[in-house]
Amino acid sequence: MNTSKELNYGTQIFIAIGIYFLLMEIFGLSHIFLMRILNIFIVIYFLNKVIKSNYLFGKTDYLENLVSLTLTSLIGVGLSVAGLYIYINFKGGTPYLARLSQNFLFGAEPSIYKYCIGLLFEGIASSVIIAFTLMQYWKDKPIKD
Secondary structure, X not given: OOHHHHHHHHHHHHHHHHHHHHHHHHOOOOOOHHXXXXXXXXXXXXXXXXXXXXXXXXXXXXXXXXXXXXXXXXXXXXXXXXXXXXXXXXXXXXHHHHHHOOOOOOOOOOOHHHHHHHHHHHHHHHHHHHHHHHHHHHOXXXXXX
8 A cells, every 4th residue: 555645635635624624714604513514525525536546546455445545534634633733722722712612512611632632533433434435335336447
């Protein structure tokens, strides 16, 4: 497995999600919970590009592609959560987080660490689900030259 491809696409996921959330912040849409969930389409788009690339290069082994997708998504999620942690601290720390987490499902006022760890676990879980779903979609696709 060529990890440079996974790192490249994982970094692209991070950049695309970062731009998406910055645009939501600029346009004042960051408080809308459903807008935050739409980042899943960014992850689906890039993971689909990874699996398509693997198939074009003749890599059709289920497990190898599943590992490739999972690694790509974990890189994207890890970089995104690290970027969010830096951004929250840059914007003022806990007071900014209090405004940011009003519509999130933490119940109480979470610390920056709890918020980021919660998002990390949520991101990992959703990424694994997306990876398995895309693998099911692609497993019976014919290979085109």
